[in-house]
Structure formats: C-alpha cells, structure tokens
Amino acid sequence: MATKKIGSAGRFGPRYGRTIRQKVANIEKKQKIWHKCPYCNKKRVKRISIGIWGCRSCNAKFTGKAYTPS
Ligand SMILES: [Zn+2]
Numbered sequence: 001m002a003t004k005k006i007g008s009a010g011r012f013g014p015r016y017g018r019t020i021r022q023k024v025a026n027i028e029k030k031q032k033i034w035h036k037c038p039y040c041n042k043k044r045v046k047r048i049s050i051g052i053w054g055c056r057s058c059n060a061k062f063t064g065k066a067y068t069p070s
Pocket of ligand 1: 055056057058
C-alpha cells in the first residue's frame with residue numbers, strides 16, 4: 001500500500017493530494033512525540049488538547065502552540 005509511506009496521514013488514502021498529506025504527517029509527527037517539559041526538563045510532555053500541554057512527570061499543565069508546545 002503506497003499510503004503507508006506518509007505515516008499518520010495515510011488514513012486519508014488517496015484524497016487531498018500528496019503534498020498536503022506530507023505536511024499533515026510532519027505536523028502530526030511533531031505532535032505525537034514526547035516534548036520537553038519547561039519545568040522539570042524531562043521529555044514527558046504530551047498534548048492534552050489544542051494548545052494545552054501536560055507533563056506526565058511533574059503534572060505541570062501549560063499552554064503552548066496548537067501542534068507543538070513552543
Ligand atoms: Zn515536567
């Protein structure tokens with residue numbers, strides 16, 4: 001399946017065109033990895049909802065950008 005190549009955006013199948021799916025895949029990759037916490041400096045931060053990020057280590061909740069914390 002050719003759609004496997006573009007990671008998480010593969011769920012769109014052949015729709016929307018290749019370039020835009022590539023962009024979505026890049027953004028979602030950044031969104032899903034562990035981010036660094038500004039309070040305890042551990043990579044334990046995940047997005048809770050759009051613009052809201054939470055640290056699983058020290059339980060800090062803070063605002064950031066929609067797809068990345070900073
Ligand atoms: Zn933390």
